[in-house]
Amino acid sequence: MNPDSRAAFVSGPPPAKKRFLPMLGHTRGKRSAVTCALKCDNACSKAVCNTSSNSYFRDIVSAELSRRSALGAGAAGILGAAVLTLGGELPAAAADPGRGSSKPGRLAFTPIAPVDAAVDSLDVPGGYGWEPLLRWGDPLFADSPEFDFDAQSAAAQARQFGYNNDYLEILRQPNGKKGLLVCNHEYVNPQIMFPAAPATAAEEAQRRGIFRNAVGLSVVELERSSRGTPWSYVRGARLNRRITLDTVFELTGPASGSDLLKTAADPQGRYVLGTLGNCAGGSTPWGTVLSGEENFNGFFRAGGTSPEDRRYGLGSDPTAMGWEREDPRFDARTGQTRNEPNRFGYIVELDPEDPESVPRKHTSLGRFKHEGANVIIARNGKAVAYSGDDERFDYLYKFVSKNKYRKNNKRHNMTLLTEGDLYVARFTGSSPAAEIDGSGSVPADGGFDGRGTWLPLVEHGTSAVAGMSVEEVLVYTRLAADKAGATKMDRCEDVEPNPATGRVYVACTNNSNRGTGTNAPVDEVNPRRENRDGHIVEITEDRSDATATTFSWNLLMLCGDPAQGDPTYFSGYPQEKVSPISCPDNLAFDTAGNLWISTDGAPSGIGYNDGLFKVALEGRERGKVEQFLSVPRDGETCGPVIHDEESMVFVAVQHPGEDGSYGAHTSYFPDYVPDGAVPAAGTVRAPRPSVVQVFRQETKPGNGNGNSGNNGNGKPEKPGN
Template sequence: MRQHEEEQVCNPSGNGYFGDILHLTRRRVLKGGLGAAVLGFLGLPALAPVPDAHAASLPPRPDFGGIGFHGIEPNTLANGLVDDVRLPPGYRYEVLFAWGDPIGIVGLEPGQPEFKWDASNSAEEQALQSGAHHDGMWFFPFPGAQAHERGLLCVNHEYVDQGLLFPDGTANWSLEKIRKSQNAHGVSIVEVRKNPRTGKWSLTRPSPFARRLTGNSPMKISGPAAGHRLLRTTADPRGDTVLGTLNNCASGHTPWGTYLTCEENWNGYFGSRVAGFDDARSSDQKRYGLSATGFGYRWHEFDERFELTANPNEPHRFGYVVEIDPFNPRSTPKKRTALGRLKHENAEVVVSKDGRVVVYTGDDERFEYIYKFVSKRKFDPKHRSANMDLLDEGTLYVARFNADGTGEWLELSPKNPALAGWSLAEICIRTRQAADTVGATKMDRPEWIAVHPFSKAVYCTLTNNNRRGTGNNPGPDAANPRGPNTYGHIVRWNEAGGDPAATTFSWDVFALAGDPAVDPASNINGDLYNSPDGLWFDPAGRLWIQTDATTEASSYRPGGVNANIGTNQMLCADPLTGETRRFLTGPRGCEVTGVTVTPDGKTMFVNIQHPGEDWVGSPTEVSDWPDRNARPRSATIVITRENGGVIGGL
């Protein structure tokens, strides 16, 4: 997502730079000086190039059997730069659900409202259609024998390309255009079904479960911050109800069958018409990246709710994990403030040894932090209703990665002496400042977090950080060993005692992404990739990696960072050996993001976001995926095997 590359750095704190403490150099970290020294302590394999490093490797599931396909070639300029999804032999894909497709609301004709190729659908129609820029998602199966062939698919719609959203692009701005833009955000909930005769998947239209949540849908604010003065507005003097969810990036799901959608770059939708606003910004506004122009959406020009001077508290009502019950279309989504206010990437949920619920989440911006929440009450597997507010009470922590390979979770609560005088509500609203205060480690854009299904080892993608080591910004440290970090890396940790609720951990670096021809520090064991983003373990323990590298055309030309890596892609890694194989390459200019499977593992859903973004070339070079029409569309695809086998398996 190009919005990640905004020019500002919002974290002015001095946290998390351990290079000066132990005088660690990048050379020592990469050549095993640190990794080999602490290998036995960590109980994890060291960096991929280090030999004999797998004595304490992760135990695979008995039916894992390794990766069951050969990696495919990258989609590079030298290989022709195909404007399509490519998969290994024996795999096939079909487009299931693209921007503008009707979701199947009861009372409408199955194909209505139909997508108009000139983008002339109204704001009202957009609210009944798939939103734009598909991102995180999850498949919720129906019970019983139909679990593998029928379910609800929840799909995030992260942001929009306003030049594609309207027939005349960004000209003639109006409130109607803003409403359509807002309605192209949010979440789609659709019913999907496999045809037992043809094996093809399609949406069920109409469906009583079909639902669109947009930038204007009512949501409840729950947890410690609900009702706080910083959440009160003229339209909502109680401070407990907000319209909409925005910039829904990655996601999560709970053991009780609810969907978690995460608000990421929500700051970019706000702005101000007041002269000199940027110079007069409050420290809160600066810390969260609020500015007069935002990302150029211009909503504040016609919708007073997004005017920062008129409504300074409205931004405090975004930046949360939102819980949705997909099986109850009448339910109101809840913004769970106990998980903190930041730019959430995904929300990885696991259950601790004593039954409490743990949620990991990263704050996706340069020099931001990794968090986890531990619920106060325990998960009740027998009574779904007893779990519906588990995420409102508990303890929020932020991570500190020590240079010796150890780490600790720093409590973000008034009990921490460093936060004396803070209320819990203030911590939940000013989470970044609280994390600054306790001394968390500044990371290279923490993105998706995934937990191994058996060992409970935790992996986190750090997509990139082109500011590390530049200007007055912090230089490399043990957990972020490159500066500038053009290609990104993956860090992992083991919680003490294998318990997700533990307050200490041991960590290492799983892989430093990139092309060794450009950056010799890159050490991927297998097929190359750039800027790891999406991350997910399948039920057998295979680690799937999705990428969000720059999509600028120049990056694919000789000498560019993607010249040998190609378009964004999806790979599969064996956590036992670190071997990585390329499974999917995307069309020009796309990001590959979001992945989920049916319970039998034989159907995989993947999202292709913003095909054609940032491509600069002749008209024949601009993506027209998937319809081969002049207007590209983000879409969810369905991947199956010709032999009917498990995706990724032998």
């Protein structure tokens, strides 16, 4: 067995395992060293990619809110997405976040207590139940084989729901009985996917084929009996689709056809196979879905010595997945495939209504570790997309289309992200530097706030960065943003605009390197040294115009657990009355404009499972955090989708039981047996990443055919099977 293979990590002796787990013993909170190795190639154990002298804080972006876009009527199931326009007068509360009345929203619940990280359950409030909607391996097509742990194959996985679901969208028809689910599949964990280590090189190669088909995206039709009741997926439906590493993508925008994107297999530089590291995403006002290619670098073996390679975290060591051993395009050390990594790291656009359509990668939005992208329509009709680069000390970006949105003209609107202006954010604070000492103490003026500027990278079709062409700016966007002087941020993840106020919210997950050694010091928008818990930035574009190049900002919260003495801030709300929250990741809103936050890392190293939280944004309860849901052991909360008008919430539970191994699992989610007992031999034997739907118990009489809700005390109730 090749000691450099992923199999060595799965089943090899301790020294081999440690080689792949440099974060072992160094992670914060409940974050698994296995997740670090598989998801982001141990990024935190390596040198910081951004060694520029920029010391400013990153900007926050507005996101297009079509969480509740409709799956249109008719046999074709055409999407009719609601358009959020940032323009005109905002509600009075938008001028002053402290004014206005608190809006509880339609989804009333009693917050749950944090759940210990050793507990393997999915917990929801009293009166609610849950069940999986789709699980890893569920057959999507009429000819798909049933999932079988002992009979997995690459061909079967290409016809089944993928692994580690992340971004989630639930689109609905007006009658509420038909829907469409779209989600990403970010990465795989071989050590808990298979019953035994591969015995031969052929078996090992076969597993790599399974891994290739387990990532990408899924599109799945849904149905239910009536509005507000739980969904079922439709096996064999016309719109069902799997996007894998064998799917052809078109490269669009000014960098398409560039010498920087050409390879021996694609001498024109216009088409690429597959998408990698897909994390968050967004829906567009014209009915398509966006997906961000995030941690793509870990899939490539590259030279690792050029400034471009170093800035993007591309190394020369064998990769964990080992795909370079069968497919030369993942070995980018030669001239034939040197540019292959340049063809990943973009925003992907998919038309879920057309299973024959060619998905696209938009170079106009730049190349970096896109957490996702969200689109709004500005007052002048232009599409504006916001995206964060999820790496320590990287930046926040904004794209403004050249052309304008046309209502009911999907064909035209699908060209809007192919041409336009690209900006990166610079932040400044309003408080004296002496008051930002790294402790998280609130400045004398009572809050963290200031002004910001969108710095041009590409404007009016030309490069705004000295010494770089437009193509170079769009392929080496991080280097261009370094030169522009952007603010270094604490890992900007999801960015979403509030449909009730027009303000935009950015989740900064964490950055334990902030203010240490030669790294960037604290500033008012990143005010805590060794920021392990993360924070939320709130932005208001000047003149309520999404195309403006200036904005104001404030911090909604500094996350953490006040009960443990963490330096926290919740916009003045009493700290002793909030649910502890750490490592904010994905964001969403309910119909009342409340913010919902899913977490990835759990609070403050004190050993809680990750969860989903609601945060009030207006009135006396602004900053109040309430926990709605807790995911199983080792898992991450992704999604989420809030349909509070139906009393329904959806989350994608990623990497449950990540720290286990086959035969010694730490989770059996979602196929629990009564009273949390370990499944008997011959039944369920491993956790399965799944999309979960949460609903009021009265909408699902009895336990149905799936798992019922937990009772909020960390123990699963007895589900029917």
